[in-house]
Amino acid sequence: MKTILKIILCLLIVSLKGYAQNLHPKRLPNIIYIYADDLGYAETGPYGQKKIRTPNLDKLAKEGMKFTQHYTATPVCAPARCMLMTGKHGGHSYIRGNYEMGGFPDSLEGGQMPLPERTFTIPVMLKKAGYVSALTGKWGLGMNNSTGSPLKQGFDYYYGYLDQKQAHNFYPSHLWENDLKVSLDNPYINVHRPLDSTNATDKDFEYYKGRTYSQDMITKKAIQFINKQGKKPFFLYMPYNIPHVSLQVPDAYTNKYVGQFKEQPYYGQQGYAPAKYPYSTYAAMITYLDEQIGIIMAEIKKLGLDNDTIIMFSSDNGTTFNGGVNAKFFNSVDGMKGLKMDVFEGGIREPFIARWPGKIPANTTSDFISVQFDMMATFAEIAGVETNNTDGISLLPTLLGKNEKQQQREYIYWEYPEKGGQLAIRMGNWKGVRLNLWKDLNNPWMIFNLKNDRNETEDLSSQHPELAKRFDEIVKKEHQVSHINEWEFLESKMKKN
Secondary structure: OHHHHHHHHHHHHHHHHHHHHHHOOOOOOEEEEEEEOOOOOOOOHHHOOOOOOOHHHHHHHHOOEEEEEEEOOOOOHHHHHHHHHHOOOOOOOOOOOOOEEEOOOHHHEEEEOOOOOOOOOHHHHHHOOOOEEEEEEEOOOOOOOOOOOHHHOOOOEEEEEOOOOHHHOOOOOEEEEOOEEEEOOOOOOOOOOOOOOOOOOHHHHHOOOOOOOHHHHHHHHHHHHHHHOOOOOEEEEEEOOOOOOOOOOOHHHHOOOOOOOOOOOEOOOOOOOOEOOHHHHHHHHHHHHHHHHHHHHHHHHHOOOHHHEEEEEEEOOOOOOOOOOOOOOOOOOOOOOOOOOOOOHHHHEEEEEEEOOOOOOOOEEEOOOEEHHHHHHHHHHHHOOOOOOOOOOOOHHHHOOOHHHOOOOOOEEEEEOOOOOEEEEEEOOEEEEEOOOOOOOOOOOEEEEOOOOOOOOOOOHHHOHHHHHHHHHHHHHHOOOOOOHHHOOOHHHHHHO
């Protein structure tokens, strides 16, 4: 009889324990997504960089998973951010290019085309699961007085740049915090004013240096947000504007590299702020960014949140081609073709590292073909909420090392209306590229086999007309007419066909 009572008691305890766990499920993980700006595929240690030191990203990769075939949704700032936030590709996205408003001076700050009201964004989605969301960094999807304000797009808090043009200056006169302009201890600096190379002095270069470095403030505000959340799950989106030019960083960081490179002063002849040591400054900016990532990682560890926090790192597009940056010198895109604004691999293939102790296998590499608009579906599965007609797929099975459960895709689609009008499709190891479509809608596909030719040097289109035909079918399926003519370069051809 005693034995039977013991069994009944044990079953009751197990049942009550299970019921309590259902009432109080294990806490949802925090999600921190760190987004670099114009950082090339190979400009950090985990991706083979030899000249620039990134010890914290090295650690992040060692403790997490590194992706080798991860892509941005488009090769330039504002649309990449829109597609990341909304889970859409270039043929469906509301914002498809850098549609600038206003001007460069503070008095003309106007931002970019704003997201419309009731846009389904990642923070809107995560709110359904009880997440608190914050943005610290560069937004580029609307000003404070527009429908694109982060507060109207699901974020509970934001601090940083609203206008991408203002973000060309790392020592701005002000930043934005919850729709309010916050002054910084910096004079107004015209970062697009070049110097005369024949008589420029050290004092002239000093003009482009301020007192309060914006990225310092962005990190501090992120730390404050993390500390305020307690046990509430949070989503923290951290789009730093490093290493996008202008070449500006505190001297203490530049001095770590001065003397290591053979370099000449940059006087602003290719736009953006002059810099006495352009290569050293560029390397220093990436090392500075790496240090900020280390600060975030240390804070998460200090608060005992390591096992409850996913930290991800990527970049919005490939390395830039102006402002004193030399992508060839740093082997920034690892020999791949193209840079920022190109749909070739160098413009769209990005670093992607994810760390979640105890969940994501440490020191692992994935060659799964993925894209940034997959983040919405990935976060949805993590949080247990539904998406809203996203173009992406969840990467959670791959992240957890459960490759057999990973949903597969037939292709990834890129549509980019700038730099002549461009298309690209990745289908397995095959990639199709079409260029200059504003000028000639009949320009043919270039077709590359990325398995054997990652650098896209040999066009195999004459050997594979069946692929060109399939790519045309995909374009017809994936393209939706844009709401503005400036981005609509395909519709007239599609009507003819």
